[in-house]
Amino acid sequence: MIASSIFYFSLLISSSNDNAADAKIYEQSLTASINQFEYLPALLASDTLFINALLYSSNNHLLTNKKLTFIAERAGADVVYIMNISGTVVASSNYLSKNSFLNNNYAFRPYFQDAIKQRKRQFYYAKGATTGIPGFFISEPIIYNDQTIGVAVVKLNMTYWEDNWRNTENTVITADNNDVIILSSIDQWRYRTIGELSEETLNRISQLQQFGNKEHKSLYTKTYTAQLYRLLNLTFWKIDNELYLSQHSSIPEINWSLYYLVKNQKFLYPTFIFFIITNVFFIFTYLIRRERKHRIASINKNQRLELIRQEELKTVMDNIHVGVTLFTETGQLVSINDHAKYLLFQGHSPHPKNVIHINDIISIEADQFDKLLLNDISSATYHEAYALNNGEKTTPIMFALSKVNAMDTELYLMTFINIKRRKAAEDELVNINNSLEDTIAMRTQELQQAQATLIQKNKAAALGNMAATIVHELSQPLSAINSSASAVSAKINNQDWNGAKESANRLNPLSKKMHNVINLLKHFSYQDNESQQKTALMATIHNALNSVSDIMHEKNIHLDDSGINQANSNDIIYVETNPLKLDLVISNIIKNAMDAAEKSDKAKITVAVETNAQKAYVHISDNGGGIDPKIMSKLFSPYFTTKEVGKGLGLGLSISYEIIQEYNGNISAKNMDGGMCFTIQLPCYIESQLPSNRPS
Incomplete structure (x- = not known):
C-alpha cells in the first residue's frame, strides 16, 4: 500500500508539471492566434476609403462593403465592419447576409464605448446580438484630424480553437475577466463560472447582453487543495461528481484565464494497475526462480545432445x-x-x-x-x-x-x-568454336569474291548481247535528229522560219543523248567512281522531255506536264546524284512510256513531281494498258522485257534501278488508270529563291 501511495503522488506531481507546460502551450497558441489578427483593426482605421465612408455618410458605400468582404475572406476573419461615432454600422463584410450588421447600432457594447473613451485598441468576448454566434471582438478607434470619428471592428469565430481542444485527451477551458467560461472543449460547460459570481457582476453582464439569456452557475461544487513538500500546491475541482486536477495559466494581454483539467481517474487507474503488478511481481519472482533452475538443467542437457549431433554430422560430412x-x-x-x-x-x-x-x-x-x-x-x-x-x-x-x-x-x-574435367571440355569447345568461326569467315570472304567476279562476268556477257542491238538503241536519237533536220530543211525551202530555231536547238541534246547511251553501256560493263553533285531535279526532267518533244509530236503523243509546272516556282528541288546517270534513268522511263502509249488511240504521258519529308517523288505514267500483274516482280530483272524482239535488251530498267539504288533511292511500278505508273524516289532538299523579273 505504501508503494502504491508513493506511486499515486508521484503521478500527481509529474502530471502537474506536465499540465503546467501544456497549459502554457495552449495559452501561447491562443495568444498567437489572436495576435495575428491584432493588426487588422489598426489597418482598417488608417484606410482612406473607410475614413471617407465616415466623413461622407450619405454616399453609396458599396465599394467599402466589397473591400471589407475581400479583407475578411483573405484574413480569415468572421466579420469586419465600420461603426460611426454613434455606434451605427455604416459598412460591413456581411452586407449581403440576411443577418447583416449593416445599419445596426452596437453602441452598448464595451468594445465600442471603451475604444471611443480610451482611444486605444480593445478586446472583448460576447455572444452576437444579431447572429447569436459568440465571437471575439477586436476594436480600434478611427481618428481623423485628432478627432475620433468611428471604430473599426474585427469579429473572430472562436469555435476553431474549441474544435482543436476537443481532440485532446484532457479538458481545456478559458474564462474572461468576470470568471465566465467562454471557451471549453466540453460544450455543456460554456458560460458556467469559476466559482459563484456576485450579484453586481451578474447584473452588469445582463445589462451588457454579453451572453444573451444564459444562466451562469459555478462549474465546480467543491475545491480541494493539497500541499506537497511545501513547494507544490495541487488543486482539485469536483465537477458533476467527478474529481479533476486543475492547472491555471493567465493570459495577461486580454485579461483571461486558461485552466487545464485532468480527471483524477487517470491517476487512480494506473495506481490500481501498479498495485496489482507489484503483488503479481512478488508471486512470479518465486515462480521464475524455480523455473530458472529447471531451464538451466534443460540447457545443459540440450548442449550435450548438440555435441552428439555435431559429432554425427562430422562423420557424415567426412564420408x-x-x-x-x-x-x-x-x-x-x-x-x-x-x-x-x-x-x-x-x-x-x-x-x-x-x-x-x-x-x-x-x-x-x-x-x-x-x-x-x-x-x-x-x-x-x-x-x-x-x-x-x-x-x-x-x-x-x-x-x-x-x-x-x-x-x-x-x-x-x-x-x-x-570441375577440372568440365573446364577442360569447355576450353576444348571454345577452341572448336573459334576454329569454326575462322573457317566461316574465310568461306564467306571467298564467296563474296566469287560473287563479285560473277557479276562482272555477267556484265561482260551483257555487252556481247548489247552489241547485236546497239544500232536499235542509237536509232531513236538518230531518228529524232533526222526528224529535226528534215523539219529545219523544209522550213528553209519554204522560207518559213517559225519554229526553225526550236527544231535546230533540239539537235545538240539529241547528240548528247547518243553519248549518254554509250556512257550507259560503259556504266554497266565496269565500275566507275564518278562523284555526286548538287543536281536540279526539275531542270533534268525538262531536259529529258525536250529531247523527245519532236518524236512525241510525230507520234501524236500528248504530254501532261502540269504536275511539274506548279505556281510556286520559288522552290528549287535539289538531289545529290550524277546528272548524267539521273538523265539516263528519267529518259529511259519516258522512252518506255512513249513505246507503251503509242499503242493507244489517244496516246498520253503524264509527268508529275511531289515532295514529302525530305524526299522527292517523280511520277511518270502512260495509258498504254499496263502489264500482267504476274510478271510485275520481274520488271527490274536484267534481260527481262515486254517489247518485241529487236526493240530492247531488257537492261534499261535494271540499270535504272541500280543507279537509283546507288543514291539511296528507289523505283517502283504499278498499274493504274489503264496504264503504268513509274515512281522514282530520291532524298532531296529544297532551297527558296526570289522570283526573277521577267520582261512582259
Whole structure:
C-alpha cells in the first residue's frame, strides 16, 4: 500500500508539471492566434476609403462593403465592419447576409464605448446580438484630424480553437475577466463560472447582453487543495461528481484565464494497475526462480545432445564425396571434411594453431566474398573459383553457400566439387568454336569474291548481247535528229522560219543523248567512281522531255506536264546524284512510256513531281494498258522485257534501278488508270529563291 501511495503522488506531481507546460502551450497558441489578427483593426482605421465612408455618410458605400468582404475572406476573419461615432454600422463584410450588421447600432457594447473613451485598441468576448454566434471582438478607434470619428471592428469565430481542444485527451477551458467560461472543449460547460459570481457582476453582464439569456452557475461544487513538500500546491475541482486536477495559466494581454483539467481517474487507474503488478511481481519472482533452475538443467542437457549431433554430422560430412567447410561471417575456417582437405590441402590437415581464412584457400577476393554473404543465399546459387596452394591456383572448383546454426552460432556452409574435367571440355569447345568461326569467315570472304567476279562476268556477257542491238538503241536519237533536220530543211525551202530555231536547238541534246547511251553501256560493263553533285531535279526532267518533244509530236503523243509546272516556282528541288546517270534513268522511263502509249488511240504521258519529308517523288505514267500483274516482280530483272524482239535488251530498267539504288533511292511500278505508273524516289532538299523579273 505504501508503494502504491508513493506511486499515486508521484503521478500527481509529474502530471502537474506536465499540465503546467501544456497549459502554457495552449495559452501561447491562443495568444498567437489572436495576435495575428491584432493588426487588422489598426489597418482598417488608417484606410482612406473607410475614413471617407465616415466623413461622407450619405454616399453609396458599396465599394467599402466589397473591400471589407475581400479583407475578411483573405484574413480569415468572421466579420469586419465600420461603426460611426454613434455606434451605427455604416459598412460591413456581411452586407449581403440576411443577418447583416449593416445599419445596426452596437453602441452598448464595451468594445465600442471603451475604444471611443480610451482611444486605444480593445478586446472583448460576447455572444452576437444579431447572429447569436459568440465571437471575439477586436476594436480600434478611427481618428481623423485628432478627432475620433468611428471604430473599426474585427469579429473572430472562436469555435476553431474549441474544435482543436476537443481532440485532446484532457479538458481545456478559458474564462474572461468576470470568471465566465467562454471557451471549453466540453460544450455543456460554456458560460458556467469559476466559482459563484456576485450579484453586481451578474447584473452588469445582463445589462451588457454579453451572453444573451444564459444562466451562469459555478462549474465546480467543491475545491480541494493539497500541499506537497511545501513547494507544490495541487488543486482539485469536483465537477458533476467527478474529481479533476486543475492547472491555471493567465493570459495577461486580454485579461483571461486558461485552466487545464485532468480527471483524477487517470491517476487512480494506473495506481490500481501498479498495485496489482507489484503483488503479481512478488508471486512470479518465486515462480521464475524455480523455473530458472529447471531451464538451466534443460540447457545443459540440450548442449550435450548438440555435441552428439555435431559429432554425427562430422562423420557424415567426412564420408561424402563433396568438399564441405564451415566458416564464420568474417571468413575464418571452422571445420573441413576429408574431401575438402584432399582438394584444398592435397590430403593434409591444416595446422590446428594456424588461423585459416577462406581467401587463403579459394581464389575469391575479400570484397567479392562480402557481396556473396550479403546476397540472398537461401536458395542454391553456384559460383566458380580455383583452389589455392601457397597462393597459386591449382584445381578449378564450383561452390555454393548457405547459412547454418551450430551451438547457437550462425555459420556459413560451403559445399564444392572438382570441375577440372568440365573446364577442360569447355576450353576444348571454345577452341572448336573459334576454329569454326575462322573457317566461316574465310568461306564467306571467298564467296563474296566469287560473287563479285560473277557479276562482272555477267556484265561482260551483257555487252556481247548489247552489241547485236546497239544500232536499235542509237536509232531513236538518230531518228529524232533526222526528224529535226528534215523539219529545219523544209522550213528553209519554204522560207518559213517559225519554229526553225526550236527544231535546230533540239539537235545538240539529241547528240548528247547518243553519248549518254554509250556512257550507259560503259556504266554497266565496269565500275566507275564518278562523284555526286548538287543536281536540279526539275531542270533534268525538262531536259529529258525536250529531247523527245519532236518524236512525241510525230507520234501524236500528248504530254501532261502540269504536275511539274506548279505556281510556286520559288522552290528549287535539289538531289545529290550524277546528272548524267539521273538523265539516263528519267529518259529511259519516258522512252518506255512513249513505246507503251503509242499503242493507244489517244496516246498520253503524264509527268508529275511531289515532295514529302525530305524526299522527292517523280511520277511518270502512260495509258498504254499496263502489264500482267504476274510478271510485275520481274520488271527490274536484267534481260527481262515486254517489247518485241529487236526493240530492247531488257537492261534499261535494271540499270535504272541500280543507279537509283546507288543514291539511296528507289523505283517502283504499278498499274493504274489503264496504264503504268513509274515512281522514282530520291532524298532531296529544297532551297527558296526570289522570283526573277521577267520582261512582259
